[in-house]
Amino acid sequence: MERDIPQAEKKVYVTLYKKDGLAYALALLATLAEFVYVIAILDVMPVSYQMGFTVMVNIALIFLLFSCAVKMNVYQRGWALAALGAAGYMALRAATVVPLVLRPYGRQTLILAADLAGAALLLAAGLSSLRRGGRRRKLQRALEEQEGRRADGKDRV
């Protein structure tokens, strides 16, 4: 509950009471980009056995992205790592799966842009969440230790 501290440090104190709105917003935007990607790819990929897989994988991915958004909002480290993983998958997908496996016959630019934008947004969300969450956890530990020392002092008295 310190108030006479530098602004940068105070921002960490604010995270004790505020949700991580930035990571949440970035992850939601990434979900939106994923929607654009799915709609575009399903329109222009050849009708084949791959289509079913594409639909299923993307449903799972959208669900994962939304979960990441909700959980990063409350500083959960594991979900920030999952977001980074998903960003990696989306980048890899743009480089390999789309041109080599799905082979869309149109809208390549839109698909590439949506895919890369989603990956970039998710990367930013994950890194931001990890950074803020890390500082927050450090502060929480420090406060707990402080509280513990105070309780010990009281016990001795």
Add this chain to the structure above:
Amino acid sequence: MGRIGFEKVNKVYPNGVHAIHDFDLTVEDGEFIVLVGPSGCGKSTVLRMLGGLEQITGGTLTLDGKVINKTPPVERDIAIVFQDYALYGNLSVYDNVGISMKIRHERETDIYDRVLHAAETTDIVEYLNRLPRQLSGGQKQRVALARAIIRRPKAFLMDEPLSNLDAKLRNATRVEIVKLQRELGVTTVYVTHDQTEAMTMADRIVVMREGRIQQVGTPSEIYRAPANLFVAGFIGVPQMDLLEGAVRAGRFHFGENSLRLPERAARALAGAEGRKLTLGLRPESFLPARAGGENALPVTVERTEYMGSYSILHADLGGWRVECRMEAAGPTAFLTPDLERAHFFDSETGEAVLHMEVEDGHGQLD
């Protein structure tokens, strides 16, 4: 600063209902004023007009000398605490308290400072991460107070903020609100229909009835020198016993009974001989008597309410129903009204004619 002025303020609704009649009042800076009266007397309307939630029909409303008749609520620098708290259910306590600063796009770190200060003042620091639904009524009310004080307004307006709390919590929160107001020194206008709240919290009380001010005064003034029969009957628990009669030859006659008036009262009421008067006696102004004597009247006790340190007797006094407060419960055949503490009112106009305690000199008002 937070000096509030009402000058001949009127409120007439479009359907023609004249809710407030020529309301004149000055609330000094830092004063805790309580508007009290029965339901529908216009006290909440006065508060809403001051807060800018109702337009006034006539008169002048000032805040620190500046006329605010047409100033929008957001520019009045007044914080309102409502009976139902009006908290945002989807926001945490921290966000609820800091919402006014957030709307003004202030820095997160500044919001943090002020929220924490308000939370410490209202003792809600440990609930800052909770949602309103995870709080009790008293805690919610403290959050509403914190949200009000974070703005550092010129005045607080409170519209029956304790009505939704149970009796024990109401007492505790009452004390907290008064303590907080004293600490902050912010002008506070508080609306309630509960006279206990009015008596215990106010610097001054405004008693209202049907849109009109009946009396303005300190709790002591209101209790010991009610301006009329309405105020006399409204303030005090149990309420004042009123006996209608007339003064003749130094005695007050009511029904088939009469009481010998103290010399001072007889002198003061000499001019009112033959007029219908109402004798007002507080329940604690009766003394038990074992046998008849001067001014001892026979009573029939109908019911006794045991209250712990005292009892309330519901009795028939010569055909008049009275409620008396007795320190010890026991058989009582006679009661002697203490006329040195009596109040006399004109039965026709209802206006006070004589307050014995006040006129007496040893009952100086605060």
